[in-house]
Amino acid sequence: MTVGQTPTTKPPQPADIEALLTPLLDAAYGTALHLTREPADAEDLVQEAVLLAVRGFKSFEPGTNFKAWFFRIMVNAFYSKYRKQKRQGTQVELEDAPELYLYNQTDAIGLHSRVEDPASSLMNKLDTESVSAAIAALPEEYRMVATLYFMQDLSYQEIATMLEIPVGTVRSRLHRARRLLQQALWKVAEDRGIVRALADAAREPA
Amino acid sequence: MERSLSCEEVLLRLDDYLDRELSADEMALVAAHLADCAVCASEQRFEAGVLASIKDKLRRVRMSDTMRAQILARLRHPDSP
Numbered sequence: 001m002t003v004g005q006t007p008t009t010k011p012p013q014p015a016d017i018e019a020l021l022t023p024l025l026d027a028a029y030g031t032a033l034h035l036t037r038e039p040a041d042a043e044d045l046v047q048e049a050v051l052l053a054v055r056g057f058k059s060f061e062p063g064t065n066f067k068a069w070f071f072r073i074m075v076n077a078f079y080s081k082y083r084k085q086k087r088q089g090t091q092v093e094l095e096d097a098p099e100l101y102l103y104n105q106t107d108a109i110g111l112h113s114r115v116e117d118p119a120s121s122l123m124n125k126l127d128t129e130s131v132s133a134a135i136a137a138l139p140e141e142y143r144m145v146a147t148l149y150f151m152q153d154l155s156y157q158e159i160a161t162m163l164e165i166p167v168g169t170v171r172s173r174l175h176r177a178r179r180l181l182q183q184a185l186w187k188v189a190e191d192r193g194i195v196r197a198l199a200d201a202a203r204e205p206a
Numbered sequence: 207m208e209r210s211l212s213c214e215e216v217l218l219r220l221d222d223y224l225d226r227e228l229s230a231d232e233m234a235l236v237a238a239h240l241a242d243c244a245v246c247a248s249e250q251r252f253e254a255g256v257l258a259s260i261k262d263k264l265r266r267v268r269m270s271d272t273m274r275a276q277i278l279a280r281l282r283h284p285d286s287p
Binding site: 002103 | 278
C-alpha cells in the first residue's frame with residue numbers, strides 16, 4: 001500500500017515507534033512466552049506483533065497508551081494464530097481454589113512462628129521455571145489475564161480493554177488465577193522437597 | 207460514627223486492595239482495619255510478598271540479543287523480507 005498522507009494529518013513517524021517499542025521488548029517476549037508456552041512460538045508472535053504494529057502505526061493516536069495499543073495487537077495476533085489449535089485444552093475441570101492457600105499451608109507447617117517473612121522463605125526457594133510452569137498450567141482464559149497482570153503493571157481496566165472483556169471478568173479470572181497459582185506452587189514445593197525442608201527447619205530448636 | 211470493616215469483609219477486598227483497585231474510601235477502610243488487626247495484616251503482607259515474588263521472577267525473562275537485533279532491523283526496514 002502506498003502512503004498517501006494528507007497535508008492536514010501528521011502521522012507518527014517510524015522513528016517514533018522504535019522509541020516507543022524498544023523499552024517494551026523484554027515484556028513483550030516474556031508475555032508471548034507465557035501465552036504460547038514455546039520459545040520459538042513466542043519469537044514468532046513478537047515478530048508478527050511488531051510487524052502488525054509497524055504497519056498499523058498510522059492508526060495509533062500519539063499521546064494515548066502505546067503499551068496498551070501494542071499488547072492488544074499482540075493478544076489479537078495470539079488469538080488468531082494459536083488459539084484454534086489449543087482450544088481443546090481450555091475446558092479444564094477446576095478444583096476448588098480456597099483463599100490464602102499458601103498462607104494457611106505455610107502456617108500449618110509452623111513457618112509463621114519461626115520466620116519474620118514466611119512468604120519470602122517459601123518463594124525464595126521456587127525458581128523462575130517453577131513459577132512459569134505454574135502459569136503455563138493455567139487454563140487459557142486464566143493464563144491470559146494472569147500473564148498480562150504479572151508481566152506488566154496494568155490496571156484491571158487496561159487488561160479488560162486489551163482483551164475486550166468486562167472489567168468484572170478480569171477481576172474474577174485474575175483472583176481465581178492467583179488462587180490456582182498458589183495451589184500449583186505449593187504442589188511444586190511439595191514435589192521438590194521444599195515443604196519438607198521448611199517444615200524440618202521450623203521444628204528445629206531456635 | 208465512621209464505618210469499619212470486619213475481617214471477613216477485608217478478606218473479600220484483599221486482592222483488590224493489593225492491586226489498588228478499590229475506591230479511595232474502601233482503600234482507607236481496609237488500611238484502617240489492617241492497622242488494627244495483626245492477623246489480617248499478616249495475611250496482607252504474605253499475599254503481597256507472594257505477588258511481588260511471582261512478578262519479580264516472571265519479569266526476569268529477557269529477549270535474546272539476536273532477536274532484539276532482528277526486531278530493531280524490522281522496525282527500521284519494515285518492508286524487507
